[in-house]
Amino acid sequence: MIKKYRILFIGLAILGVVFLTSSFAMAEENPEAAPGNAVLGDEASQVLAEDAALADEPETMEGFTVEQPESVPSNFGFWWRDLSERISLVLTLDPVKKAEKQVKFAEEKIKLAEYIVQNSSDVKAQEKAQQMMEKANEYIQRVEEHQDDLLRKADERVAVLLKNVVRHQANKEAVLQKLEEKLPPEKLDKLYELRERTEAQRKKFLAAMEDSAVPQAVKDKVAEIKARVEAASEEQAEFRQQQKEILEKIKEGNQEAKEELNQLRQSWSEKSAAIKDQYQEKRSEIIDKIKAGDQDAVKELKQINQERRVQLKDARQEIKSQIKDVQQERKTNVQTGKQELRENRVERKTEIKKNVLNRVESPLNNQSSVSPIASPSPAGQ
Secondary structure, three states: OHHHHHHHHHHHHHHHHHHHHHOOOOOOOOOOOOOOOOOOOHHHHHHHHHHHHHHOOOOOOOOOOOOOOOOOOOHHHHHHHHHHHHHHHHOOOOHHHHHHHHHHHHHHHHHHHHHHHHHOOOHHHHHHHHHHHHHHHHHHHHHHHOHHHHHHHOOHHHHHHHHHHHHHHHHHHHHHHHHHHHOOHHHHHHHHHHHHHHHHHHHHHHHHHHOOOOOHHHHHHHHHHHHHHHHHHHHHHHHHHHHHHHHHHHHOOOOHHHHHHHHHHHHHHHHHHHHHHHHHHHHHHHHHHHHOOOHHHHHHHHHHHHHHHHHHHHHHHHHHHHHHHHHHHHHHHHHHHHHHHHHHHHHHHHHHHHHHHHHHHHHHHHHHHOOOOOOOOOOOO
């Protein structure tokens, strides 16, 4: 009886997914510029991309909306999500439509991974976050495996799809950076492996886009995303190197290195957030001017980008100096402690020596202080 109910439940679940899949449609966004927005030149696009990277703003996907997670799914929730996605893809025969869904599912995965790490310190939940990133990578890899077919077709719909793949690459890089700042030390090696695979995969895909006959709008987006990812990577490079050096100490059993890692992460999070907030209002006004066609505003935003890079660099140097000061202080304390220990040992040895001498001399002193016993007088005297 239980087996029958289980089969019935799974059957109903599949029917539900089929129904949802049949009603699933990805609305295509109008590729034309929105009213009031000027067509941006190469320099403006690159400056805006650098600005978005420095401000840590996600790329907006074209043609569909990604819902922001509001809770960490249960085990059943994860299972149901995976089942729904698998059935949806199996029932989708059109290759472009299937690729569109894979990009959407990949984007949802990285958003969920980001939410989990930022809102849960549970070890199992963090493992799920890494699994989400791995799964997102698999989805995009499947799309990229068919990139030759997509490039040959290269119609307007495929152009939107390819731009979304490129946008996803930028968003995934941003989430990887956030995971790197949050995951416990023992989870980072696996994340670094994923990052290396993702970076190689991204470079290969972007290079193929540049050398293909895709519409110029796609190539422009590729150039923009490359500029953004490079800016973000440059910003994060020194932090990543510092963190790797500390991780090596942790692997060697240095318990104090864990405190250094926490200090590095907390300081970087606070300082980078303060710099981003400092420029938020000003950059928003300038971006509006750029979109309205103001070329002087492009130069203004470029200057602000440079100022932010300098401030972030100074912040990194300050954090590095602070950590070195803490390390030196600990080293000094250790040396001072060793010196005090040596001095205490010398004092203790001296004290022990005195005690031994006192114990030896004490009986002698007692004997010398006792009066000699008088000899009895001879009889008759």
